[in-house]
Amino acid sequence: MMATMTTPTATRHTTETAAPVAALSLSDVHHHFGRHPVVKGVNLSVEPGEVVCLLGPSGCGKTTLLRIAAGLEVLQEGRVGLEGETVAAPERRHVPPEKRSVGLAFQDSALFPHLSVLENVMFGLKPLPVPRRRACALERLEQLGMADYAETYPHMLSGGQQQRVALARALAPEPRLMLLDEPFSSLDARLRDRIRDDTLHVLKNVGAATLLVTHDPEEAMFMADRIALMRDGAIVQTGTPRELYCAPCDPFVVTFFGEVNELYGVVENGEVKTPVGTVEAGWLPEGSDAIVMVRPEALRVSELDECGLAHAHSHVVMAKLLGRSSLIHLCAHGPEGDEAHLHARVPGVFLPAEGQTVDIHLDLSQVFVFAAPGGAAGA
Numbered sequence: 001m002m003a004t005m006t007t008p009t010a011t012r013h014t015t016e017t018a019a020p021v022a023a024l025s026l027s028d029v030h031h032h033f034g035r036h037p038v039v040k041g042v043n044l045s046v047e048p049g050e051v052v053c054l055l056g057p058s059g060c061g062k063t064t065l066l067r068i069a070a071g072l073e074v075l076q077e078g079r080v081g082l083e084g085e086t087v088a089a090p091e092r093r094h095v096p097p098e099k100r101s102v103g104l105a106f107q108d109s110a111l112f113p114h115l116s117v118l119e120n121v122m123f124g125l126k127p128l129p130v131p132r133r134r135a136c137a138l139e140r141l142e143q144l145g146m147a148d149y150a151e152t153y154p155h156m157l158s159g160g161q162q163q164r165v166a167l168a169r170a171l172a173p174e175p176r177l178m179l180l181d182e183p184f185s186s187l188d189a190r191l192r193d194r195i196r197d198d199t200l201h202v203l204k205n206v207g208a209a210t211l212l213v214t215h216d217p218e219e220a221m222f223m224a225d226r227i228a229l230m231r232d233g234a235i236v237q238t239g240t241p242r243e244l245y246c247a248p249c250d251p252f253v254v255t256f257f258g259e260v261n262e263l264y265g266v267v268e269n270g271e272v273k274t275p276v277g278t279v280e281a282g283w284l285p286e287g288s289d290a291i292v293m294v295r296p297e298a299l300r301v302s303e304l305d306e307c308g309l310a311h312a313h314s315h316v317v318m319a320k321l322l323g324r325s326s327l328i329h330l331c332a333h334g335p336e337g338d339e340a341h342l343h344a345r346v347p348g349v350f351l352p353a354e355g356q357t358v359d360i361h362l363d364l365s366q367v368f369v370f371a372a373p374g375g376a377a378g379a
């Protein structure tokens with residue numbers, strides 16, 4: 001369950017001149033719990049109206065960073081700026097959360113149990129006259145599919161419904177910055193898709209800059225204008241969803257967005273040979289070990305008419321219909337007798353029989369080559 005808080009505009013004490021002014025800027029932020037470093041030199045900005053997703057595996061420091069931005073965690077090192085104003089600098093300044101003018105929606109906080117759904121959403125709109133507060137709160141509830149529950153109390157709602165009310169409450173005052181921590185995590189898959197979509201439209205209509213924490217790459221790609229992918233307290237790559245998916249900077253980024261086939265080889269004449277084709281690797285040292293990462297979608301599979309001997313050709317080991325796509329387990333045979341077990345993901349209607357001989361073509365836009373970790377070819 002999640003609750004929200006929206007706070008009035010912070011008093012301006014410090015003004016920086018840089019333009020354009022980021023809605024949120026985190027500069028060289030470090031944080032540790034006891035002797036355990038959790039955030040290690042993070043630089044990140046969220047521009048006005050932009051949705052940035054902080055993506056990464058469990059425990060990499062996403063929530064801690066969000067809490068630092070919100071002021072719920074006292075900054076230890078670095079700087080936090082909101083619209084150019086320094087709101088946190090160690091031993092100099094700490095604007096409390098309620099004075100940061102941000103909308104918060106966290107997983108582990110709660111709605112006010114003694115207030116109805118409508119009163120919960122109206123709560124953050126206190127400076128407005130009651131009829132306007134009511135109209136605005138109802139509009140937000142409507143957008144998130146909860147208007148019919150306006151007079152209901154939180155304990156009468158499911159976890160997912162409470163989550164939607166929490167989002168409506170955070171969004172109602174149209175804050176300049178929204179900080180959302182896994183806001184869709186307790187919704188079932190179908191409802192999650194719809195609420196994500198509604199939330200994205202509301203965020204864009206309101207024009208609120210947003211930093212959203214998630215561990216789900218598909219959610220990040222759906223919601224984000226930019227993604228910052230974190231690992232072990234540091235940001236590995238920041239960019240548009242397309243940049244991260246199509247131009248990943250290292251193997252971790254590739255694997256974070258889904259299963260990949262990993263092939264190993266040695267760079268010869270600026271290329272690496274694999275059982276499914278040769279790929280360029282001219283930027284790696286000649287003779288060095290390389291890892292070739294092939295997304296299942298990169299393997300284009302076509303059935304061969306002539307009946308070859310399966311053991312001498314690339315052939316289907318197993319094919320599973322998964323609904324929208326099929327997963328085909330392949331045994332790929334290279335021209336030099338090299339062999340690899342690969343997974344191909346193809347549109348669901350294509351379901352070749354076990355043993356079927358096939359041709360495999362590589363879509364090179366979904367193939368990535370890096371220096372092999374530890375320099376071990378054939379590992």
Ligand SMILES: Nc1ncnc2c1ncn2[C@@H]1O[C@H](COP(=O)(O)OP(=O)(O)OP(=O)(O)O)[C@@H](O)[C@H]1O
Binds near residue numbers: 059060
């Ligand atoms: N208050 C705290 N005291 C001590 N350690 C903490 C505290 N809060 C978080 N940690 C530790 O800091 C690390 C980062 O936690 P954090 O919640 O920021 O990660 P996360 O990426 O958001 O993970 P998740 O997706 O599982 O929520 C973890 O090892 C966690 O156990």
